[in-house]
Amino acid sequence: MIYATESIRIQNVNKLFSTPAGPIAALQNITLSIGEGEFFCIVGPSGCGKTTLLRILAGLDKSSSGNVSITAGDCGRPVNSMVFQEQSIFPWMTVENNVEYGLRMRGVAKKIRREIARHYIGMIGLSQFANAYPAQLSGGMKQRVSVARAFANDPEILLMDEPFGALDEQNRILLQQELLRIWEGSGKTTVFITHSIDEALCLGDRVMVMSAHPGTVKTIIDIDLPRPRDIATIRTLGRYNELYQQIWLALREEVRGRK
Numbered sequence: 001m002i003y004a005t006e007s008i009r010i011q012n013v014n015k016l017f018s019t020p021a022g023p024i025a026a027l028q029n030i031t032l033s034i035g036e037g038e039f040f041c042i043v044g045p046s047g048c049g050k051t052t053l054l055r056i057l058a059g060l061d062k063s064s065s066g067n068v069s070i071t072a073g074d075c076g077r078p079v080n081s082m083v084f085q086e087q088s089i090f091p092w093m094t095v096e097n098n099v100e101y102g103l104r105m106r107g108v109a110k111k112i113r114r115e116i117a118r119h120y121i122g123m124i125g126l127s128q129f130a131n132a133y134p135a136q137l138s139g140g141m142k143q144r145v146s147v148a149r150a151f152a153n154d155p156e157i158l159l160m161d162e163p164f165g166a167l168d169e170q171n172r173i174l175l176q177q178e179l180l181r182i183w184e185g186s187g188k189t190t191v192f193i194t195h196s197i198d199e200a201l202c203l204g205d206r207v208m209v210m211s212a213h214p215g216t217v218k219t220i221i222d223i224d225l226p227r228p229r230d231i232a233t234i235r236t237l238g239r240y241n242e243l244y245q246q247i248w249l250a251l252r253e254e255v256r257g258r259k
Protein backbone atom coordinates (compact mmCIF):
# COMPACT_ATOMS: atom_id res chain seq x y z
CA MET A 1 0.00 0.00 0.00
CA ILE A 2 1.46 3.38 -0.96
CA TYR A 3 0.68 6.55 0.97
CA ALA A 4 1.22 10.02 -0.43
CA THR A 5 2.67 11.31 2.83
CA GLU A 6 4.65 9.50 5.46
CA SER A 7 3.60 10.07 9.06
CA ILE A 8 6.00 7.82 10.99
CA ARG A 9 9.42 6.57 9.94
CA ILE A 10 11.21 3.95 11.99
CA GLN A 11 14.76 3.13 10.90
CA ASN A 12 16.91 0.33 12.26
CA VAL A 13 15.48 0.59 15.75
CA ASN A 14 16.99 -1.69 18.38
CA LYS A 15 16.11 -1.83 22.04
CA LEU A 16 18.14 -3.53 24.75
CA PHE A 17 16.97 -3.58 28.35
CA SER A 18 19.61 -4.04 31.03
CA THR A 19 18.51 -6.39 33.75
CA PRO A 20 20.42 -7.98 36.66
CA ALA A 21 20.41 -11.21 34.63
CA GLY A 22 22.03 -9.45 31.66
CA PRO A 23 20.77 -7.50 28.66
CA ILE A 24 17.42 -8.39 27.04
CA ALA A 25 17.09 -7.67 23.33
CA ALA A 26 13.48 -6.52 23.01
CA LEU A 27 13.56 -5.08 19.47
CA GLN A 28 15.93 -5.83 16.63
CA ASN A 29 16.39 -3.84 13.50
CA ILE A 30 12.85 -2.51 13.12
CA THR A 31 12.48 -0.53 9.92
CA LEU A 32 9.11 0.55 8.53
CA SER A 33 7.12 3.59 7.63
CA ILE A 34 3.48 4.38 8.29
CA GLY A 35 1.48 6.64 6.01
CA GLU A 36 -0.48 9.68 7.04
CA GLY A 37 -4.00 8.65 7.94
CA GLU A 38 -3.13 4.96 7.98
CA PHE A 39 -4.59 2.52 10.50
CA PHE A 40 -1.59 0.30 11.26
CA CYS A 41 -2.08 -2.78 13.43
CA ILE A 42 0.61 -4.77 15.20
CA VAL A 43 0.20 -8.40 16.26
CA GLY A 44 2.81 -10.72 17.70
CA PRO A 45 3.40 -13.26 20.43
CA SER A 46 3.46 -12.13 24.02
CA GLY A 47 6.77 -10.47 24.93
CA CYS A 48 7.82 -9.75 21.32
CA GLY A 49 8.20 -6.03 21.98
CA LYS A 50 4.91 -4.51 20.79
CA THR A 51 4.47 -2.27 23.83
CA THR A 52 8.16 -1.37 23.80
CA LEU A 53 7.83 -0.17 20.21
CA LEU A 54 4.72 1.86 21.01
CA ARG A 55 6.39 3.42 24.05
CA ILE A 56 9.32 4.47 21.86
CA LEU A 57 6.89 6.05 19.39
CA ALA A 58 5.19 7.84 22.29
CA GLY A 59 8.52 9.17 23.57
CA LEU A 60 8.01 7.30 26.86
CA ASP A 61 11.11 5.21 26.22
CA LYS A 62 14.23 5.57 24.07
CA SER A 63 15.56 3.18 21.48
CA SER A 64 19.09 1.87 22.11
CA SER A 65 19.97 2.69 18.50
CA GLY A 66 18.20 3.73 15.33
CA ASN A 67 15.83 6.58 14.53
CA VAL A 68 12.15 7.39 14.86
CA SER A 69 10.69 10.43 13.18
CA ILE A 70 7.13 11.65 13.23
CA THR A 71 6.00 14.24 10.72
CA ALA A 72 4.53 17.09 12.71
CA GLY A 73 2.23 19.56 11.01
CA ASP A 74 0.52 22.25 13.06
CA CYS A 75 2.92 23.01 15.90
CA GLY A 76 0.10 23.73 18.37
CA ARG A 77 -1.01 20.10 18.32
CA PRO A 78 0.41 17.33 20.48
CA VAL A 79 2.49 14.74 18.67
CA ASN A 80 0.65 11.77 20.10
CA SER A 81 -2.11 10.55 22.39
CA MET A 82 -2.02 7.11 23.90
CA VAL A 83 -4.86 4.79 24.91
CA PHE A 84 -3.87 1.89 27.17
CA GLN A 85 -5.53 -1.39 27.98
CA GLU A 86 -6.05 -0.44 31.60
CA GLN A 87 -8.37 2.47 32.11
CA SER A 88 -6.39 5.63 32.41
CA ILE A 89 -8.98 8.32 32.99
CA PHE A 90 -8.92 10.51 36.10
CA PRO A 91 -11.40 9.21 38.70
CA TRP A 92 -11.85 12.67 40.25
CA MET A 93 -12.99 14.32 37.01
CA THR A 94 -16.33 14.09 35.23
CA VAL A 95 -16.53 12.49 31.79
CA GLU A 96 -16.56 15.92 30.18
CA ASN A 97 -13.56 17.16 32.16
CA ASN A 98 -11.65 13.99 31.33
CA VAL A 99 -12.32 14.35 27.60
CA GLU A 100 -11.34 18.02 27.48
CA TYR A 101 -8.29 17.57 29.73
CA GLY A 102 -5.64 17.69 26.97
CA LEU A 103 -7.25 20.75 25.42
CA ARG A 104 -7.31 22.51 28.79
CA MET A 105 -3.62 21.76 29.27
CA ARG A 106 -2.95 23.40 25.92
CA GLY A 107 -4.86 26.50 26.94
CA VAL A 108 -7.77 26.06 24.53
CA ALA A 109 -10.63 28.43 25.45
CA LYS A 110 -13.36 26.92 27.61
CA LYS A 111 -16.16 27.35 25.08
CA ILE A 112 -14.21 25.66 22.29
CA ARG A 113 -12.99 22.77 24.40
CA ARG A 114 -16.51 22.15 25.73
CA GLU A 115 -17.78 22.00 22.15
CA ILE A 116 -15.06 19.56 21.09
CA ALA A 117 -15.54 17.41 24.21
CA ARG A 118 -19.31 17.26 23.69
CA HIS A 119 -18.84 16.30 20.05
CA TYR A 120 -16.72 13.27 20.95
CA ILE A 121 -18.82 12.35 23.98
CA GLY A 122 -21.79 12.26 21.58
CA MET A 123 -19.86 10.08 19.14
CA ILE A 124 -19.17 7.50 21.82
CA GLY A 125 -22.81 7.56 22.94
CA LEU A 126 -22.24 8.99 26.43
CA SER A 127 -23.98 12.38 26.17
CA GLN A 128 -26.22 11.50 29.10
CA PHE A 129 -23.15 10.75 31.21
CA ALA A 130 -21.19 13.92 30.47
CA ASN A 131 -21.38 14.99 34.12
CA ALA A 132 -20.94 11.52 35.62
CA TYR A 133 -17.75 10.42 37.38
CA PRO A 134 -15.79 7.31 36.27
CA ALA A 135 -16.93 5.37 39.37
CA GLN A 136 -20.49 5.58 37.99
CA LEU A 137 -19.47 4.02 34.65
CA SER A 138 -18.92 0.43 33.48
CA GLY A 139 -15.50 -0.73 32.22
CA GLY A 140 -16.63 -0.37 28.60
CA MET A 141 -17.93 3.15 29.20
CA LYS A 142 -14.65 4.19 30.81
CA GLN A 143 -12.73 2.85 27.85
CA ARG A 144 -15.02 4.86 25.55
CA VAL A 145 -14.04 7.96 27.53
CA SER A 146 -10.34 7.16 26.98
CA VAL A 147 -10.93 6.89 23.23
CA ALA A 148 -12.92 10.16 23.14
CA ARG A 149 -10.19 11.91 25.12
CA ALA A 150 -7.51 10.73 22.72
CA PHE A 151 -9.41 12.03 19.67
CA ALA A 152 -10.45 15.30 21.35
CA ASN A 153 -6.78 15.98 22.01
CA ASP A 154 -6.29 16.08 18.23
CA PRO A 155 -2.78 14.60 18.16
CA GLU A 156 -0.70 13.97 15.04
CA ILE A 157 -0.85 10.25 15.77
CA LEU A 158 -2.93 7.97 17.96
CA LEU A 159 -1.20 5.13 19.77
CA MET A 160 -3.40 2.37 21.13
CA ASP A 161 -2.06 -0.50 23.22
CA GLU A 162 -4.74 -3.20 23.29
CA PRO A 163 -7.38 -0.67 24.27
CA PHE A 164 -10.23 -3.20 24.12
CA GLY A 165 -8.33 -6.19 25.50
CA ALA A 166 -10.09 -6.18 28.85
CA LEU A 167 -13.62 -5.79 27.50
CA ASP A 168 -16.27 -8.45 27.02
CA GLU A 169 -17.01 -9.41 23.42
CA GLN A 170 -20.19 -7.37 22.95
CA ASN A 171 -18.58 -4.21 24.28
CA ARG A 172 -15.48 -4.86 22.22
CA ILE A 173 -17.47 -5.08 18.99
CA LEU A 174 -19.38 -1.89 19.81
CA LEU A 175 -16.19 -0.01 20.59
CA GLN A 176 -14.42 -1.29 17.50
CA GLN A 177 -17.32 -0.02 15.40
CA GLU A 178 -17.30 3.35 17.18
CA LEU A 179 -13.54 3.65 16.81
CA LEU A 180 -13.84 2.97 13.08
CA ARG A 181 -16.52 5.62 12.71
CA ILE A 182 -14.51 8.27 14.58
CA TRP A 183 -11.26 7.32 12.85
CA GLU A 184 -12.85 7.33 9.39
CA GLY A 185 -14.10 10.85 10.05
CA SER A 186 -10.77 12.08 11.39
CA GLY A 187 -8.24 10.50 9.03
CA LYS A 188 -5.77 10.18 11.91
CA THR A 189 -2.65 8.06 11.70
CA THR A 190 -3.25 5.27 14.19
CA VAL A 191 -0.96 2.55 15.52
CA PHE A 192 -2.95 -0.16 17.25
CA ILE A 193 -1.62 -3.18 19.15
CA THR A 194 -3.87 -6.19 19.51
CA HIS A 195 -3.68 -9.89 20.30
CA SER A 196 -6.70 -10.51 18.10
CA ILE A 197 -6.26 -11.29 14.40
CA ASP A 198 -9.95 -10.56 13.94
CA GLU A 199 -9.62 -7.12 15.50
CA ALA A 200 -6.57 -6.31 13.34
CA LEU A 201 -8.51 -7.35 10.23
CA CYS A 202 -11.64 -5.42 11.13
CA LEU A 203 -9.73 -2.21 11.83
CA GLY A 204 -6.42 -2.12 9.97
CA ASP A 205 -5.16 -0.93 6.60
CA ARG A 206 -2.05 -3.03 7.21
CA VAL A 207 -1.12 -5.59 9.81
CA MET A 208 2.46 -6.11 10.93
CA VAL A 209 3.26 -9.53 12.36
CA MET A 210 6.25 -9.43 14.71
CA SER A 211 8.57 -12.31 15.35
CA ALA A 212 9.11 -13.65 18.85
CA HIS A 213 11.91 -12.43 21.05
CA PRO A 214 13.73 -10.32 19.97
CA GLY A 215 10.94 -8.57 18.11
CA THR A 216 11.57 -8.04 14.42
CA VAL A 217 9.26 -7.24 11.52
CA LYS A 218 8.25 -10.68 10.30
CA THR A 219 5.82 -9.54 7.62
CA ILE A 220 3.45 -6.68 6.83
CA ILE A 221 0.16 -7.60 5.17
CA ASP A 222 -2.12 -5.23 3.26
CA ILE A 223 -5.73 -5.52 4.39
CA ASP A 224 -7.54 -4.88 1.16
CA LEU A 225 -11.02 -5.11 2.67
CA PRO A 226 -13.47 -2.39 1.64
CA ARG A 227 -14.10 0.76 3.69
CA PRO A 228 -16.17 2.03 5.37
CA ARG A 229 -16.24 -1.23 7.28
CA ASP A 230 -19.08 -2.81 9.14
CA ILE A 231 -17.67 -5.24 11.69
CA ALA A 232 -20.57 -7.68 11.30
CA THR A 233 -20.40 -7.95 7.52
CA ILE A 234 -16.61 -7.78 7.07
CA ARG A 235 -16.30 -11.20 8.69
CA THR A 236 -18.59 -12.79 6.13
CA LEU A 237 -16.26 -11.95 3.22
CA GLY A 238 -14.15 -14.69 1.65
CA ARG A 239 -11.21 -12.27 1.55
CA TYR A 240 -11.45 -11.85 5.33
CA ASN A 241 -10.91 -15.61 5.74
CA GLU A 242 -7.95 -15.64 3.34
CA LEU A 243 -6.27 -12.78 5.18
CA TYR A 244 -7.03 -14.40 8.54
CA GLN A 245 -5.26 -17.57 7.40
CA GLN A 246 -2.29 -15.60 6.09
CA ILE A 247 -1.81 -13.75 9.39
CA TRP A 248 -2.40 -16.84 11.50
CA LEU A 249 0.18 -18.88 9.57
CA ALA A 250 2.80 -16.16 10.10
CA LEU A 251 1.88 -15.81 13.76
CA ARG A 252 1.63 -19.54 14.47
CA GLU A 253 5.27 -20.12 13.63
CA GLU A 254 6.26 -17.45 16.13
CA VAL A 255 3.99 -18.67 18.90
CA ARG A 256 5.20 -22.25 18.33
CA GLY A 257 8.81 -21.13 18.17
CA ARG A 258 8.56 -19.92 21.76
CA LYS A 259 7.56 -23.32 23.13
Ligand SMILES: Nc1ncnc2c1ncn2[C@@H]1O[C@H](COP(=O)(O)OP(=O)(O)OP(=O)(O)O)[C@@H](O)[C@H]1O
Pocket (backbone or CB within 6 Å): 017, 018, 019, 024, 025, 026, 044, 045, 046, 047, 048, 049, 050, 051, 052, 053, 213
Ligand atom coordinates in the same frame (compact mmCIF):
# COMPACT_ATOMS: atom_id res chain seq x y z
N1 LIG B 1 11.50 -2.13 31.66
C1 LIG B 1 11.93 -3.33 31.25
N2 LIG B 1 13.03 -3.89 31.76
C2 LIG B 1 13.49 -5.07 31.33
N3 LIG B 1 12.89 -5.81 30.36
C3 LIG B 1 11.78 -5.29 29.81
C4 LIG B 1 11.23 -4.05 30.21
N4 LIG B 1 10.11 -3.80 29.48
C5 LIG B 1 9.97 -4.86 28.67
N5 LIG B 1 10.97 -5.75 28.85
C6 LIG B 1 11.17 -7.01 28.11
O1 LIG B 1 11.15 -6.70 26.73
C7 LIG B 1 10.45 -7.70 26.00
C8 LIG B 1 9.30 -7.06 25.24
O2 LIG B 1 8.31 -6.61 26.18
P1 LIG B 1 6.96 -5.90 25.69
O3 LIG B 1 6.17 -5.56 26.90
O4 LIG B 1 7.30 -4.82 24.75
O5 LIG B 1 6.26 -7.09 24.88
P2 LIG B 1 4.77 -7.20 24.30
O6 LIG B 1 4.91 -7.77 22.93
O7 LIG B 1 4.07 -5.89 24.42
O8 LIG B 1 4.12 -8.27 25.28
P3 LIG B 1 2.58 -8.56 25.64
O9 LIG B 1 1.90 -8.92 24.35
O10 LIG B 1 2.66 -9.72 26.59
O11 LIG B 1 2.04 -7.31 26.28
C9 LIG B 1 10.02 -8.75 27.03
O12 LIG B 1 10.99 -9.78 27.02
C10 LIG B 1 10.04 -8.00 28.33
O13 LIG B 1 10.35 -8.87 29.39
